[in-house]
Amino acid sequence: MLMGLGWSAAHAGGFDLLTAEQWAQAQAAETRGAATALQRPAARTRSLSAGPQIRVLSPQLGAASLRAPLRIELQFQPVGEARVRPETLKVLYGFLGLDLTAKIRANAQVGEKGVLAEQARIPAGSHTLRIQVSDTLGRVGETELRFSVED
Known part of the structure; x- marks a missing residue:
């Protein structure tokens, strides 16, 4: 059981969450928009119309840099x-x-x-989910989850 969510590990071989080509396209678009972008925190949570909270359990927020493959674990917290x-x-x-x-x-x-995703492969660099x-x-x-992955 992982982090109290009652799930067992699945897909032990891992999967490509993002390909190098997708990352390059996103980086090019972000670079074009960088002139108007503001510095944002590692994670920003908001609920539109008092909706469910999404808590990031993994990856560790505030970690200087992470290594792939990643474990992504999110906990949903309903309201009322x-x-x-x-x-x-x-x-x-x-x-x-x-998407x-x-x-x-x-x-x-x-x-x-x-959500629990084990062994998510993602290219080195800065990422926003x-x-x-x-x-x-x-x-x-x-x-919004922002993190960096090392080689």
Whole structure:
């Protein structure tokens, strides 16, 4: 059991969360938009309309740099009597908002309590993931996760 979510390890061989080509496209777009970009914290969580909270358990926030493959573990926290709807999960990457949701769904455990992705391969560099999920009342919670991966 991992981090109290009641899941066992799956996909021990790992998976490509992001290819080198996708990373290069996102970096080029982000570089073009860098003139207007502001420095942002490692993680920023917000709930739109008091939606579910998304807590990042892994990777460790504030770590100077990480090494791939990564373990990505998120915990969903519903608000009030509403339940989290895992089928509404969206995982978007970088400035372009490249949709990685299908890769997460195919290679990770996704449920009402959260997400667990083991052995997620991602190229070295700086990365931003935007994670969204809604609840049974239609409210949306969102977290932005920023991290760096070393070679």
